Amino acid sequence: MPTIELSRKAVEKLMGKRLPDEKLRDRISMLGTDLESVDRERIRVEVFPNRPDMLSEAGFARALSAFIGVKPRLRAYAARQSRYRVLVEPSVQEVRPFTACAVVSGLRFDDERIREVIQLQEKLHTTFCRNRKKAAIGIYPLEHIKWPVRYLAKAPADIRFHPLEAHGEMSAQGILELHPAGKSYGHLLAGKESYPLFVDARDEVLSMPPIINSHRTGRVSQKTRDVFIETSGFDLASQSLLLNIIVTALADLGGKIHVVKVLYPKGYGQRNLSTPDLAVRRMRLSREYANRLLGIALTEKDMAKLLGKMGLGFERGNALIPCYRADVLHPIDLVEDLAIAYGYERFEPALPQVATVGEAAPFTLFQEKVAALLAGLGLLETRSYHLSSRETQLEKMRAAPELVEIERSQNAELSVLRASLLPALMEVLQRNKRHEYPQRLFEMGACFSLDSATETGAAERFLLAYSGAHHKATFTEARQVLDCLGRHLGIQVSVRAADSPSFIPGRSGEIIVNGQALGWIGEVHPAVLSAFSVEQPVSAFELDLQKLFEVKP
Amino acid sequence: MPSDDELLESLHPLERKVFPLLKEHDEVKALEAASGLQEVEVIRALQWLSNKKLIKTPVKQYRELAELDELGKRYLAEGLPEERFLAAAKNHSELGNIRSAARLSEEEAQFCLGHLRKRGLISLRKEGSALHVSLTGKPSPAEKEFLSSLAHGPRETASLSKEERSVLEELKRRKSLVRVRTAWEMRVSLTPLGKELLGRELHDAVETLTSEMLSSGSWKGKRFRRYDVEINVPATHPGKRHFVNQAIEYARRIWLDLGFREMTGPLLQPAFWNFDALFTAQDHPVRDLQDTFYIAKPARAKLPAEALVKRVQEVHENGGSTGSSGWRYAWDREEARRNVLRTHTTVLSARTLASLKELPAKYFALGVNFRNEAIDWSHNVEFNQTEGIVVDEDANFRHLLGYLRTFFRKMGYPEARFRPAYFPYTEMSVEIDVYHPVHKKWVELGGAGMFRPEVVVPLLGKDIPVLAWGPGFDRTIMEYFRIHDIRQLYGNDVKQLREMPLWMR
Incomplete structure (x- = not known):
């Protein structure tokens, strides 16, 4: 923000x-x-x-x-008629089809004001205009412009002018490649056959939107009194709002707003416009609706007063919305304005008597039982990231599951979603070599694999992993923990001998419940231990806790 | 203060061995030899005896000792190389002859040439290809004498004369002749109490009560060694739940007590549910790559039933049947199919609304969410959120504040404050601050609001007030456990996990 x-x-x-x-x-x-x-x-x-x-x-x-109560009422603005014309040419339709324009006269720009206008323009560009993608704004001293202005597009090879913040004339290509503004926003024009331009009646370039203004005609200075403002983009409704936000700000600084006629060519699908459109909007706002949602009892008089504090008006059940407010989509937005004007601090919090029955998710309760049991065996619970690296999940574990991959992570070492919890426990052991052994750990959490049958194309399994590290860690120890868990959950758990690259051959097996393989148990392979630089033997198991939960004892 | 008898009865077996020996010995090595104990055992016994004020605190005294090294011992028997060289040079002048007569290795001969020339004891001349040596002075006996003085055993460097010390420095520069090492000794002196008790008889005391003693009854009439029960003992550690999960368990109980049902659901979600169903325009900045983890593989999800997709599309484009203007843009179905790691648990609320059967309904979730940002002490890629919705014809804004205030009171924050905020899917939108009773300041804990009709109508089919909240939970956890670096929530430092006190609410 x-x-x-x-x-x-x-x-x-x-x-x-x-x-x-x-x-x-x-x-x-x-x-x-x-x-x-x-x-x-x-x-x-x-x-x-x-x-x-x-x-x-x-x-x-x-x-x-x-x-705060100074002029708490609807802010209405008006524009004077004028002879200013902007002619839109068919050539621009494919590139950046729409413009809405205005003239504001009688301004006084000191350095502070210029800074302020530039800041407004920039902040609007980065937020409302989505980095100039949706729309862009240009502001020009009126004095250099010969009317009518034309909005058109030309092949890049035919464009040449002196842009702001440059030492002389540049080609369109040069601006995109070398000019700071071109480097930042050039991608918005890249690949287009022609680039949009505002030019005046003498064919003098005013700007190449949404990149940069001309130095000769597009530089506001302390001498500037009157300005021409254009917006260009793809959505007239938001451009119109954008224009209103700027002209009303300038009007508050003492400017007078003048209408510009924007003439669209025949067959363009857009009728001619007189912009800016500063009309006040009306929206129905029912008192009952507002009071029901807010839990207070406002009269219509209260509503008028409160909306006044937000710069809105209210008459005969209708809110009057000034032309610069972009956010009123629905009466609910007016209700929020009422609430803000009323003061959030004045609402008395209340707990209603709604009879509902609380209910924990059964699987969460199951996890709590499992955790309590394992803690009772002296195990410490850990919490690791769901994000991991390919190296940790595959190479170090000597495993080969297909991984769910992240698009452009800001952290290079977190580029995939974990397929298994054991690597996380191995990393914990790696980080804690200086601490006292035995280190006996468990973790529960979601792990991910590809599965085209699901909604997302990925399956999320909730696993439990155990690891015990100390100089005498053996298979028996891991098996004891597993058996103990099964016994206390009332579930018959057995192990079927099987080799896996992550475990020592002959010392590992699959965990079997109801004939279904739910995971692995074994002594971790020394190659895995040394990949994680773990210097103690480790016995471990990992199983699908969700499936274990679904087994009926 | 224990009586003298009690004091003697509390002596550990090691102390019992060492204490009587103090009659004749006052040094650790001697005690070691006399007791047959290991050095560490003797020292431990002395430490305990001094704790009991029977001896003065023993202090290690360090001394520096000079002693013969390997070559030094050999040369003392065979003669130093330079001695042998000079002796041979009396009879021979050619270098090769001297070397063989003196039985010098190549290295020793080279050393002698340099050493003796530097001291002006020989000169060299060349005759043809042969080198000839002539004697030009008499050697000093100081070095030989010093080495001999070490033959009987090490000497303390502190006791050496100034001359001897400079000889020692000279010899130290030569390989393996002498070495200087630090030795220590520990002398023990009895306190008046120790002197007084030294003569007393030490009765036999039982160290360990065995089951054999119990079954035979042989414990009867025995004395047990008295322990010092006031000293510290080594720490022991329990197994336990992770401290974050302890806090989460507690928060879950609060919502259950308030009559809420728990929601759970996947971490990987279609953008449709995470964003579009929550009326977040497709060009809204939160949907940018730098904030959201998009999934490269599998990149696209299946969309839900077409009727629902259509309703969401319409509400974005023109408000659908809600009376809203919508965001007024062309909604892209492909964008909605992108898979993301959920950015908020609010996605679970959206799904719950879409399948809700009965009203009124109250739901909660506690879960992890993701944010694509660089990790540092105050930023993390995963964070916990406590989510809740109340769907009720009669629900209003004051109830929202009421639920939140109740929850935060139970979390240990007596005061909550609510400020206007903005989220695309709520209106009213609320920012929650709680007053930190210790730091005496307001802490921002996250957002809440009432779902917009543009969210509720497409999912639920009608416009009913829905109170919703999703404040972050990590800050509360960090405050409670006094953690200042957010990375420690996932640090899994075994020492920290072992020693962290329990969540005590």
Whole structure:
């Protein structure tokens, strides 16, 4: 989740109110953002992904001020008509089909504001725009643009301009390969036959979305007063929201919003648009619904007041939702706004009288019995990762089961799921060579193998493993533990001689219950011991505990 | 304080052997010889005697001793090589002749040439291919005298004169002539109490009560050696459940007591159940590779009944019958088929909802989940979660807070605080903080909420309030056992497992 840094002074100026540290901390947390720190200069908060409108000082201050009672009402915005036109050309349809645009005038940019606008743009890019994949934003000083602007696509070989943060003109290919922005986002265009461009009436390139603006026409400076804003992407609804979040933030900083007409060509499947669309949305919100879910008794008047604290309106059973709120999908989202405005801290926790009967999973109870018995024999229970390595599961054990494999683990040594628990116990012995012997251990847990008959294509078996390591560890000892377990569970367990590469030949066998082979028992092969650098003899067994559980005694 | 008799009766068999010998001996080696015990046994006995204040605490005194080494002994009998060289050089001048007359090895002859020339005792000249030696001085007898002085036994270096010490340094540089080693001795002196009791007779005391003594009755009238029952003894260790599982067992009991039924289920899950059924959009960042363990083999799962898949697809795309707008994108069935290691136990709640028959229903699970991240002291790839759902027409937000507060009180946190949060599948969403009574601060323990209609309706078929929670459990466990490195939960350090106190709630 994105963490943003806000100037406390700017936020307080926008709110028109100053709060002491403690109060500010409390209110920010209870509004539904995760506060990281507050000092005299800065506020650092983590904004949840459902509220991209709070990623700017303006948007944050707007939400917080209403919440603390400064202007607690619906925030409505309006756009003036204008003659600005953006012409979409058919060539862009295959690459990045949609754009929604706006002009904002009358701004004053100092360095702090420029930093703030860039931060907003970047945070929106990484979160709401999914790293520019879903949508991207471009902002340009209005003064350099000759109208109308055109949105089109050209073959990479025909593109050449001077991008921001570069020393001169570059080709499209050069930008993708050499420019920092190209390296980060080039993959979004890679393989396309043509790349999207915004150009003005003189054919001057404004930008190559979603990569980079032109240096000549796309650099906001302290002199900039009016800006042109475009969004490009694949989903007009989210682009429209994105545009609203930016223009309303700029409007809160004193800007005036102007409509841009976006003209789509015939046969494109998209009618012409006047953007931004700042209309207030209405959604039905029933008082009964809200009260039933929240367990409180609000009147309609209360609801109007509470929604006002969230910057929403309420009239005649309908909530009025401002144009920048991206997260209201369903009336339940309005109920949450009511709850936040009411204050989570004010809800009295209650335990209802619901008659239900508690019931443990029978197999979990069985595990508890087995664990208690084994602990009574003096064994220590261990807990190992379900993730393991190919080397541990196969080479070191001299075994060859087919493994379930992880895609790109962040830990190279954890790249498969374990097929067996014994390797885990061997690793425990390896790590504990300096500690007192005998070391007698057991572990219970899920192990994995391929099985096309299951839902996932993998079978998950719940196994039990035992190992005893000390200078006189023998088969008999492991067999005693196994027999003891069977006897106390009331299950007839026998062993059928069989060799396995993990055990010493002639000293191992399969564990048989009801004629079914449930696992292995034996003295661990010295080659296995030395692969794990274990320096004591080890006798061990491993069996399918789930199957043992399913056996009727 | 025990009486004198009690003190004597408490002497261990080793002490009984050594103590009377202190009349004639006061040094460990001598006691060893006189008692027939091993050195460690004598020292142990002395240690115990000093614990009983019968002797003063014996202290090892270290001395440095110079003594003859192998070659030193031989040369003392045969003469030093340089002596023999000089003697032969009186009669011969050619080097080869000197060597054979003095019976010197090649190495010894080379040494003599260097050694004697450096001291100005010989000079060399070349005649044709032969080397000739002439004597030019008289050797000092100091080295020979010092070696001879060691013939009768080692000498303490501290007692050597300044000259002898420099001779010793000279000789130490030569191979295997002399060596210096550290020796110790331990002298014992009796305390006044020890002196007083030394003469007393030591009665026979029974060391071990045997079954033979019991059956024959021969124990009657015998005295038993008295033990020092106040001293420390070596530690012994029980077998036991892993400390994490002890905590989990306890938490399970809390939910059972509150009337919840246990859910269990696989760790490997189709993304459909782990994400899609929980209304997590397919491009949501939690579904990224760097957070979620995807399975490369087997990569794809089977989807459940088509009707359910269809309902989930619709709810993502347009809200289906829920009245929601949905996420408004084209839902991809293949993405939903990807296998993942479950990222939360909430996947079990989703499956439970899909097969629920009776209402009201309360379910819980305690289980492990996975997160694809680099492991360090505060990050782990596996973590435990305590999951719960309440499905009830009358359930509301206050009940959610009520269940959570009750659970955390039983876990030892008297105060819980609830803050707004965000999860794709809940609305209201809650972050739970508990007040740590020792550290006097709020600790964040994880999330809860009420399932969105977009989750409930496709799975359950109707919109009924579902309270849901899934706070992490590892932090609580670490706090309780005072573990600061999360890796220790899976460290399996046998010493730690043996010594870790029990979960006492």
